[in-house]
Amino acid sequence: MFRSTRAARWGALLTASALALTACGGGGGGGGGDAGGTIRIAISSESLATQLVRMAADLGMFKGEGLDVELVNSNGGAQAVTAMLSGNVQFAAAGAPEVITSNAEGRDVKAIARLYSGLSGSVVLSKETAQRLGVRTDTPLEERVKAPDIPIGERLKDLDGLNIAFASATSSLKSPVISSAESVGAKVNPVYMKQENMPAAMSAGAIDALQASPPVSELGVLSAGGVMWIEGPTGQFPAEHTPTSSSTLMTTGEYIGKAPETVKKVAAAISKTAQLVMDDPAKAKANVRGRYGDVDAKIFDAAWEANNASYTQPRVTAEQFAHDITVLPKELSTKEVLALDPKDLIVPDEFNPTDPAPKS
Template identity: 80%
Template sequence: MIRIVRWTALLAAATLALTACGSDRGGGSDGTIRIAISSDSLATQLVRMAADLGKFSDEGLDVELTTSNGGAQAVTAMLSGNVQFAAAGAPEVITTNAKGRKVKALARLYSGLSGSVVLSKETAEKLGVRTDTPLEERVKAPDKPIEERLKDLDGLSVAFASATSSLKAPVISSAESVGAKVDPVYMKQENMPAAMTAGAIDALQASPPVSELAVLQAGGVMWIEGPTGQFPADHTPVSSSTLITTQEEIDKDPDTVRKIAAAITKTAQLVADDPDAAKANVRKRFADVDQKIFDAAWEANKGSFVQPRVTAEQFAHDITVLPAELATPDVRALDPKDLIVPDEFNPKDPAPKS
């Protein structure tokens, strides 16, 4: 029940506005560096901490954060020149390069997978799953082999945030590995529970608190939990959020790119060295959450903010877990080393505390 209460409170805070910082310094045409972020979820907090805690301004940068309707929109804003950086999933880096647009992964903002699959009440009942059990049971995935749960997804319409969402690949490719075929539907995560209630989708794959909302308010049943590692490792990407920039931006303003990386490095180091300060900053954006509930949520997520360095090995793995529809010949021909920034721009993972 602690978990239920925790996410119930987080749901109440999910719509809190997140603010940007800024004055007149930086490398943009008007002195402002703009970063488009895919969502307001925990997966983006490393960038938000860097802004709030002065790590960007320490580098002489004036940064403005804007929230987009998913990673695809954030990358589109970057490619159109409206922003210099975007926070989105690794698949956005891979597929954009495969289409001939040179973008580079600059930092890993959140390591691990946050998304979970939730079945609608009607779908669960068709599969013989009880939906009249207590909430504490419905917010936990069933004690059933993962292969069987994946096979049960065959033919279901499953909502994802976008065609290239980092949360989509583990569902599609894992299902394909057991001979199941999922029918993807795309919509904003915040709209998924309502679509489930209306019977428009059979299931969804979303991050907290949306996944819990689908259980608590839409009557769904938790089916596969991403945060606890229930998806097969060989079908799971290594990160849920990546900071991206274009090769053009690197060539045009390498000093700013270098400073952004430095700010991310310092923020990750702060999380490692002074987690209480980092926690206090994130707490401001979830001010309505009960303290004990927030404490539990922070403990479960803080370790995902301290591995910002990007590597070719990460992308080599993430290419292998793409669903068949995205694993085109152009994708398979990519060299993972070409998907990340040169070492001079690459953030460093925090050094061990002395």
């Protein structure tokens, strides 16, 4: 027996593109300071989790703050952060673990905003793995894109020994899988690759499962013949192993000192975009719809209704990062990580975006 899920509604999201990261600007923080110039933001993927910053650019929120912003697609969160630390871009959109591990390594990286609250990624088993576990793979597609109604503990135990693909070692989508599996005595073998390459790797038998955001998770079912196993967007992972966000906007402490007014304007643009999602969801929806033009209208409508609230909580807090440190897998929970003060991982209040207020 299967239950309906919002991840399934993204079944036709097959239009994500993987663009190479463009190395722009010089080292030492690059351009785009308070004196003017282009601000560059590296984005980890084309997935659902990055849409808030894309809306801010498309809907003129950055421009309304007097900013000239260029979005640069990267091949994952680690590369986005590397581009930021090298000065090729001024901001990066990646997972919260990137903020945590960067600081543990002595780099002063600050979280500015949550771009997607909650967990956007889902685990999909390959056809061969599902069959080996006794899971039927000959059921209708609408059933295979829904997670089975099996206790989560059993599904986690079945991950033991599997080669599971993640976008990077510090992906925000990795921690819940690793730590949840560890909590039931299971151990998975991480394999790292771009999300867009995961379905092909699954079809070729190179991996047993993948953990990815829509549309890649659904593509693992639709094109690779896999089976949805654990869904992040519907809260199927244990809460104590689930991070507070899937995508975080960040910059360096050095850049904040160099261009404080620019950082404030970026935060303001994110706040206004989140407010627009709440006040004028039709406009926000139309913008996101433009990036998924091949998706059936009914599927997209249902997906938007299920997910748009994840864009309306951009404010970052020390409490969020205190929790996210606790859900890191053992391999990332180093003594340096555990010694961090969560208050040092977020921007000071003057740079922190505000969560939107409901209409009066």
